[in-house]
Amino acid sequence: MSASLPAAFADLEPFAHLWIGLETMESRYRARQDMPFDALKQFYDTTAPRLADIMAHLDAFGSDTLPSAEARLYRMVLGLVEAAQAVEFFASARLPGAPYPHDVAVGGQAALSD
Amino acid sequence: MTNILSATPEGGFDLGHGMMMPDAAILRDGRVAADSFWSEARHAAERDAIYRRCWLYMVRAEDLPEPGDYVVRNVEICGVSVLIVRGKDDVLRAFHNVCRHRGMPVADGACGKAEAFRCPYHSWTFGLDGSLKAIPNQRRFPALDAGDLGLVPIAIDVFAGFVFINLDPQPGLSLKAFLGGIAPLLEATTLAPFTHRDSLSYDVAANWKAGLDPQYEGYHVGTVHALTIREISVTPANPFSEFRKMAFAGPHAAGWSQGNPSWRPRADRIVQSFAVQTMGALAGRVAGEGYPSAETPASLAIFPNFMIHPGAGGWFTQQHWPLTAQSHRWTAHYYYHAPVTASERLAIAQATAFGRDSGMEDFMVMARQQKGLASGATDSFYYGEAEMLPRHRAAVIRSVLNGAQANMRSAA
Ligand code: FES
Numbered sequence: 001m002s003a004s005l006p007a008a009f010a011d012l013e014p015f016a017h018l019w020i021g022l023e024t025m026e027s028r029y030r031a032r033q034d035m036p037f038d039a040l041k042q043f044y045d046t047t048a049p050r051l052a053d054i055m056a057h058l059d060a061f062g063s064d065t066l067p068s069a070e071a072r073l074y075r076m077v078l079g080l081v082e083a084a085q086a087v088e089f090f091a092s093a094r095l096p097g098a099p100y101p102h103d104v105a106v107g108g109q110a111a112l113s114d
Numbered sequence: 115m116t117n118i119l120s121a122t123p124e125g126g127f128d129l130g131h132g133m134m135m136p137d138a139a140i141l142r143d144g145r146v147a148a149d150s151f152w153s154e155a156r157h158a159a160e161r162d163a164i165y166r167r168c169w170l171y172m173v174r175a176e177d178l179p180e181p182g183d184y185v186v187r188n189v190e191i192c193g194v195s196v197l198i199v200r201g202k203d204d205v206l207r208a209f210h211n212v213c214r215h216r217g218m219p220v221a222d223g224a225c226g227k228a229e230a231f232r233c234p235y236h237s238w239t240f241g242l243d244g245s246l247k248a249i250p251n252q253r254r255f256p257a258l259d260a261g262d263l264g265l266v267p268i269a270i271d272v273f274a275g276f277v278f279i280n281l282d283p284q285p286g287l288s289l290k291a292f293l294g295g296i297a298p299l300l301e302a303t304t305l306a307p308f309t310h311r312d313s314l315s316y317d318v319a320a321n322w323k324a325g326l327d328p329q330y331e332g333y334h335v336g337t338v339h340a341l342t343i344r345e346i347s348v349t350p351a352n353p354f355s356e357f358r359k360m361a362f363a364g365p366h367a368a369g370w371s372q373g374n375p376s377w378r379p380r381a382d383r384i385v386q387s388f389a390v391q392t393m394g395a396l397a398g399r400v401a402g403e404g405y406p407s408a409e410t411p412a413s414l415a416i417f418p419n420f421m422i423h424p425g426a427g428g429w430f431t432q433q434h435w436p437l438t439a440q441s442h443r444w445t446a447h448y449y450y451h452a453p454v455t456a457s458e459r460l461a462i463a464q465a466t467a468f469g470r471d472s473g474m475e476d477f478m479v480m481a482r483q484q485k486g487l488a489s490g491a492t493d494s495f496y497y498g499e500a501e502m503l504p505r506h507r508a509a510v511i512r513s514v515l516n517g518a519q520a521n522m523r524s525a526a
């Protein structure tokens with residue numbers, strides 16, 4: 001696997017491929033529904049304890065566009081947000097009883113009218 | 115003066131049909147006909163007496179900052195596509211999004227910026243003020259007067275940045291009169307500083323009123339949200355998450371929660387803890403600008419389908435739009451201050467995901483409730499006294515539909 005994350009977070013590399021290609025909240029939510037809970041839990045257990053370090057690293061880049069390795073790291077922690085919903089609240093990848101799969105449309109004005 | 119603010123639900127209301135009283139039996143017993151959530155006849159009656167008559171919230175004025183900015187909103191129950199556009203004179207106007215040639219929608223997509231609206235069928239072109247500007251090959255319409263063929267206008271008005279329309283060609287009362295005593299609470303909803311917004315939409319297999327119900331009662335929270343928000347609102351002193359205060363203004367209502375000021379995220383919830391802490395820091399950075407206060411209702415219900423709540427990072431608004439008798443579309447906006455750091459963006463993502471998932475907990479229940487009611491097993495259901503806001507809404511709608519039937523009878 002080629003290195004895609006900043007060097008300080010190379011140990012998280014095995015999880016990067018799960019999330020770095022997912023650019024929207026909708027796609028991450030769908031990926032969470034598709035992943036086994038154990039995979040989400042393993043990702044969470046490894047990554048969540050590093051969250052403060054990761055965010056301190058990313059915050060140092062200010063508000064403009066992140067370098068590509070940092071952008072991938074950021075996308076991975078957005079994946080962590082979805083994994084955390086599963087691990088911290090539901091002990092399940094999918095909401096118990098929810099239709100599978102389901103999408104919740106996300107967007108600005110455009111999402112809300114058609 | 116109509117729709118006066120009151121601490122009790124018995125006050126009269128006016129939706130433009132004249133002054134009416136909420137149905138006394140429903141207010142007293144909380145007993146509601148089950149078919150009000152599934153019958154086709156009831157759905158059609160609500161369409162005609164409510165959605166074709168009431169002021170309906172559409173969009174924020176700041177979503178249309180410049181001349182030519184437009185949005186399209188569909189009021190599905192009425193089969194109407196509403197085009198709202200800011201004119202060159204800076205005035206907001208609303209039109210039926212229907213070409214006067216042969217009926218094609220003239221504006222594409224949900225929003226955009228236009229110099230004019232050129233119909234995608236035969237290129238009739240309308241100005242931002244709705245007037246018909248050009249008919250290609252006009253000599254083939256020798257008898258038509260282009261001056262009469264502007265887009266059909268829809269009544270529109272703005273209060274405190276909230277843009278409402280009314281599908282009644284002659285609204286029975288002004289937006290201001292419709293809002294009545296609830297207006298100050300709407301005015302205190304300061305969305306403008308919250309320039310970052312996450313917008314969600316989901317079609318729910320349940321009547322639109324089933325969608326509204328859990329947005330203004332706390333009774334379900336301990337059960338439905340046992341895994342999520344229960345710990346935030348259920349306390350030993352308030353085991354059923356009851357409102358500490360309720361108020362009613364005509365058809366509108368508000369409920370104030372008791373809250374749980376000592377709530378903190380569990381320490382082992384690392385991501386939620388980080389998000390809540392970061393959101394607090396963001397609030398400190400913007401010095402409280404525009405935030406809900408202790409006097410903000412947990413649920414502000416603008417009749418018929420608009421709800422406003424304090425949100426994790428600012429505000430949360432939602433609407434429940436009827437689609438069929440047994441389905442509705444939920445549209446929600448989560449408002450936040452503009453994030454500066456990656457941490458703040460992450461905190462917002464967590465807050466929206468949490469809102470989405472706890473919303474989904476409600477939707478799953480509604481869809482099952484819908485099947486139970488539509489099975490015909492029971493002819494009625496009950497709202498308790500702690501569910502007085504939905505009870506009041508049911509009483510208002512019952513009277514409106516009775517009144518509309520009486521009007522029809524007297525006209526016949
Ligand atoms: S329908 Fe619009 S130009 Fe023909």
Ligand SMILES: [Fe+2]
Nearest residue numbers: 328329338476
């Ligand atoms: Fe709920």
